[in-house]
Amino acid sequence: EVQLVESGGGLVQPGGSLKLSCAASGFTFSDSAIHWVRQAPGKGLEWVARITRKTYNYATTCAASVKGRFTISRDDSRNTGYLQMNSLKTDDTAVYYCTRDPGTAGADWYFDLWGRGTLVTVSS
Amino acid sequence: QSALSQPASVSGSPGQSITISCSGTSSDVGRYNLVSWYQQHPGKVPKLMIYEVSKRPSGVSNRFSGSKSDNTASLTISGLQAEDEADYYCCSYAGSGTGVFGGGTNLTVL
Numbered sequence: 408e409v410q411l412v413e414s415g416g417g418l419v420q421p422g423g424s425l426k427l428s429c430a431a432s433g434f435t436f437s438d439s440a441i442h443w444v445r446q447a448p449g450k451g452l453e454w455v456a457r458i459t460r461k462t463y464n465y466a467t468t469c470a471a472s473v474k475g476r477f478t479i480s481r482d483d484s485r486n487t488g489y490l491q492m493n494s495l496k497t498d499d500t501a502v503y504y505c506t507r508d509p510g511t512a513g514a515d516w517y518f519d520l521w522g523r524g525t526l527v528t529v530s531s
Numbered sequence: 532q533s534a535l536s537q538p539a540s541v542s543g544s545p546g547q548s549i550t551i552s553c554s555g556t557s558s559d560v561g562r563y564n565l566v567s568w569y570q571q572h573p574g575k576v577p578k579l580m581i582y583e584v585s586k587r588p589s590g591v592s593n594r595f596s597g598s599k600s601d602n603t604a605s606l607t608i609s610g611l612q613a614e615d616e617a618d619y620y621c622c623s624y625a626g627s628g629t630g631v632f633g634g635g636t637n638l639t640v641l
Contacts, residue, residue: 442630444577451534452569452577452620454630468628471532504576516624517567517582524576 409433409520411505416525423495427525429488429505434520437461437483440510442518443490445501445527455503456490463513473499495529502526532625535560535633542639543611551636553604553621559631561602565624568597568606571635572617580619581606608638616640 415427429441440463443455456469456479467479478491488505503525506518536554543549553560553568560566568581579588581597584604594609604623608615621633 444632451618451635452571452622452632454622454632457628457630466628470629514624514628515582516563516565516622516630517579518569518577518622519579519582519588521576521578 411507411520411522413503413505413522413525416503416527418528418530419495420531421495421497421529423529424491424493425495425527427490427492427503427505427527429490429522431486431488431507434507436486438510440508440514441479441481441488442506442508442514443479443488444504444506444518444521445499446504446524447498447501450501453501457508457514458488459513460510463510466513492527495527497529500527500529532559532629532631535621535623535631537619537621537633537636539634540637540639542641543608544641545611545613547611548607548609549611549638551606551608551619551621551638553606553623553633555602555604555623555631557602559602559623559625560599560604562626563624564599566597566599566604567622568595568604569620569622570615570617571620577620611640613640 507520569577
């Protein structure tokens with residue numbers, strides 16, 4: 408089955424860290440770019456970060472709201488993507504989705520496969 | 532990067548057509564043909580409906596269509612059905628390897 412499965416969410420105190428994982432199966436993970444998109448409770452979608460495939464040097468970018476705090480990475484040998492989140496704030500509370508981008512041009516900027524998401528709650 | 536601007540809500544009767552707008556700037560929607568649209572039912576995962584402004588993924592009904600004019604993209608749903616009731620989000624490449632979503636539009640089928 409073609410799918411993405413996120414894990415690693417949970418409750419963390421402000422200032423804390425968390426590392427999310429995104430396990431891919433059913434397709435050639437290394438051929439795709441990977442993005443993380445989040446959704447705060449009752450709110451809209453927000454793009455968080457992107458990593459391209461090897462062909463494009465695993466280039467990474469992230470939203471201004473998380474720059475310097477979040478790092479996206481991937482391990483193609485494990486078919487897994489990651490999002491390391493440091494210095495977490497209450498505003499980071501959201502469901503975090505891992506998404507697939509066909510990445511034929513580095514990143515095609517559309518998300519044709521989504522995981523079910525993992526909830527991150529930042530609270531004291 | 533500011534969020535793209537979408538109407539908070541739209542509504543229509545079964546069989547009618549509705550259009551949801553997505554307003555950006557000359558730095559995102561106006562500059563790149565990399566606009567996509569997503570449908571999200573309550574409690575569900577977003578689903579890709581349109582990519583690269585007007586392309587439809589396999590399996591998406593041809594009642595859904597996309598277009599763009601200057602800095603505004605649009606999603607049109609024709610022959611409205613009860614199952615179309617959901618939230619809809621646009622997304623655009625915004626340059627420098629970043630993306631931006633719209634605030635979302637809640638579609639009600641009357």
